[in-house]
Amino acid sequence: MDRPNQLIGVIDVPGKARDDLAEAIARDGLAVYATGHADDLPAGTALVVAHVRAVPRDDWEGLQRRHPTLVVSDTREDDDLLRAVDVGLVDYIIDPLRHGHLLRRMIGKAIELSRLEEERKADRERLGQLNTHLEELNESLETHLALLRLDQQAGGQIQRKLLPTRPQTVGGVSCDYWLAPSLYLSGDFLDFQPFDDRYLLFYFADVSGHGASSAFVTVLLKYLSNRWQAEWDGKHPEALGPRWLGELNRELMETGIGKHATLFVGVIDLERRYLHYSLGAQLPMPLLVADGEVMTLPGVGMPVGLFPGAEYPSFGCELPENFRLWLCSDGILECLPGDTLDKRLKELEQRVNDSKSLDDLRESLCLGDLPDDDEAVVEDGPGHEKLPDDLTIMMLSGFGNVDS
Template sequence: MASPRVLIGVLDQPGRERDVLAETIAKGEFAVVSAERAEDLPEEVVLIVAHARAVPSHEWPALTARRPALVVSDSRLDNDLLKAVDAGLVDYVIEPVRHGDILRRMIAKVIENRHLAEEHARDRERLAELNESLETHLAMLRLDQQAGGHIQRKMLPPRPQTLAGVTCDYWLAPSLYLSGDFLDFQRYDDDYSVFYFADVSGHGASSAFVTVLLKYLCNRWLTEWDGKSPEELPSRWLSDLNRELLDTGIGKHATLFVGVIDHEERRLHYSLGAQMPMPLLVAEGRVNMLEGEGMPVGLFPGVEYPNLNCALPQKFQLWLCSDGVLECLPGDTLDIRLKELERLVRDCESVAALREKLALGDVSNIEEDIVARHAPGHDELPDDLTIMTLSGFDDDDA
């Protein structure tokens, strides 16, 4: 079935010249209807070819407002040609009958451009609708993320808190609303307290879900522990968590440090899975990096994690930082940045002091009124950043 022909309107004074012009256009895909006034053309007309002599110059703006239009003339000296173009006509043709092929090609091009313009207009409308819908969905997602961040922060321990002479303080700033960093510090009984420091790969919702799983599992394992063999508890937790993460199949892994503090013996039993940077123990003005190494948790099956321990002096400070801190330290190499971190923790007595040394004093803390408005630090931090300190035993309140 042949495609319907495109209807072109010709505006000219009646007579032989108008008929010839109409016949010149009415070839191939075009059909032509002629009239002396634009009001007499049918609505189906998609383009008007107007002769300069048939339309007074003051009527050109009204004509172009109806439909796209071409103006034709038999003379280059016709002053109305430029007036017509200035009024909005898309182009003009001199001696249209003589240049019939050019005229038809110009008509086809104008119609094509008109169709493209209409498609672009429709696309802009659809894009505006999609943008509005996207903004709505982003607002809903933002509210969900804020609510999730609020719940995640409620799972964190009080800060600061002192258990049997050991004081725990920390600072946690997500790069987005939710964090892949997490920590906890709990008292088991008068003899032992347990803590862990985790950095889940990535950040955002999926990493935050893993921290929820970690909190649940560690609470359950702590209630199941009988208080015996504290030296084996950290490595057993890491092995169990490694298996749990692999079984979920979510493709997430974590670096972890798990410690049990023996308050009576003043000894730290610990195990670790690829902790970076390593915990730093500050005592008597010296900084020592804890020994040991272990595989990340949740990457490989059947991993065995080490059983490690060290004595805790009468007055000590143990620093743990997530790898986000490395982004805030000067230096071109990892070794230089780690040395700088050692220097800073030796000179700092609190988390707030280290934040100031790292030029993080203006990054929002974890206060609820600030977090409710925006993700703390997301404009300033390239990654989640967490700092945790454990200090004692000089203020023993056991």
Template sequence: MDAAKPLIGLLDEPGAYRDALADTIARDGLAVFAAERLEDLPADTVLVVAHAQAIPSLEWASLTERLPTVVVSDSRLDADLLTAVDVGLVDYVVEPMRHGQLLRRMIRKAIELRQLEDERNHDRERLAQLNMHLEELNESLETHLALLRLDQQAGGHIQRKLLPPHPQTIGGVSCDYWLIPSLYLSGDFLDFQRFDERYTLFYFADVSGHGASSAFVTVLLKYLFNRWLGEWDAKQPEELPTRWLAALNRELLDTGIGKHATLFVGVIDQQLHELHYSLGAQLPKPLLVADGKVVELPGEGMPVGLFPNVEYPRLTYRLPSNFRLWLCSDGILECLPGDTLDMRLRELERRVLNCTTLERLRDSLMLDIPPDIDAEGDGGGQELPDDLTIMMLSGFGNDHE
């Protein structure tokens, strides 16, 4: 089906001249409707061809506001033509009968330009509507982000409430730590508890990833370790860490959440000055400082929550009278200089050897984070590449500087 022809309105007094002009316009497939007044033209008129003498001087402006207009005149000196030009009309043809082809081209060009202008106006309207919609979406997103931020901050506050008080001393062994999440919630977690007058238990965990899902696992750790601690009969302390890691490995696999962790679990025998422990791929490895030397605690172990039926090592280490035991999550490696992992581990050894307090090691990292951020309830607007936690145990007669 052919597209409808554009309808051209012709405004002129009735007569042979108007009829001839209508025929001239219609030769290239344009539809023409002749009338004496603008009000008589059909609503679907797309353009007006007006004789300069057919429109009163005061009506030119209102005509051009409604429709694209081409003016025709028999003389370039026609006073009415000059009036039309004065109000802004620039499309006109003198002696249209002689220049019919030019007139038709001007008509089609004017229609094209009007269509382009209509499309631009339509695009501007759509863009304005889109911008308004985007502003509404952005406002909604900001609201949801604010709610999420408050929720994360509340979750971080609850998570920190599950941590042990610090610093604290139990049976001659002191514990202090510094935990800073990469944003609000942390995948790092630790605990330090008295069992009885002889035994103190602690663990240090780094759950894979960070954020809400990893933080949920730390809550599970807290629950499980408290449950297992309540079931322990204080017999075979050397067996406890390896049993706990094996049980936790089964629990994480059974949940099917796809999370694993590196862990260090220790039992301190305050009577015999012995540390019974087991490792689950802890990196960096625990560092013991005594007598001016730093050593890695021996032992290896698989990550917890990755593979079934894993056996974890049962290890015992005789603790010196004065010692400092440092445990760090792998987030500390992001804060140390060095092009390789080995260089960063050696740098960590150097720093723990020279730092007699947790504050000194923390300050040596030169992070732009308030030192008491773990007591403030959020990450202070700082976003680290990974969660960062440092835990230091010292005893039995170690003097803090």
């Protein structure tokens, strides 16, 4: 505290007693202004030392509101002293000239307390302003979140419109699927459509991450798959998957968006009952169920969108008379028991072997209570609190399993 800058007002009747009181206060270098009336005090008075004989008893309350005030008196029995104390003045001292050192200490303490009170008041005002600002920001944030939610819901609706009709049967092969985004938009995507009377084309994709950025990649997948299908001449079906994955890998690398995907691309030859396929690091691997046995489709392939110049081999297998081909995104692993990946994959094999339909597998994973309707799935998102990630299951069945 810089005491010379502190102006102390002394209110007392004119005379030697007032002069002595002012001199006692000024000994520590404090500036003192002595007056007989409170109205004469100059602006900037830091504290008032008022003698009870100089202030009418009805004026104490008004004085206390304007300035921190110390009351001095020659005797403790003065009724006006009690009145001054009752209105809440800072403190009082009896016989101040005898206790000058104590008076100056009390003045210093009172000034410091007044300063702290002013700071607390300023802090409260700043806090009130901050709270008002935070309330405005929160209201703005809630408005933006509501708009974002509407945008996400609209995006989810559009994304699901790009998915194939479910269920559907083409050339003796049925396709059904269930896609549950952990948010409104999904990084999982799939397609199933006939090329002509002989070939069926399908793919199953899981884009890294989830949400809007991953969903944009699924739209790119849809666009590119349609373009490449239109360019295919229907010859060498074994080459379609490798070509598609290779070109998709190049497209994703060139976008520079930092997204990659795992994919399974399949071409079913309905005449030969044969599956041509290529893999882009699909996990879990596709499972083929026939005659009560489960087989993991063999093959390897690099993730799509990570390694420039990656090549993707072609694989193939005969399709039995009665088969079920299961494809699942890696979100399904979170729904399976087991403390290792191998144990969860073995559990998945057992469950798909025991499941005759998509609903059977969902029930076995305790997912039967989640929405099955496309609109409900979108509107409930993000409502799949059970799902830590997007989860998609796709099942193709034929030829004798069409009606099963």
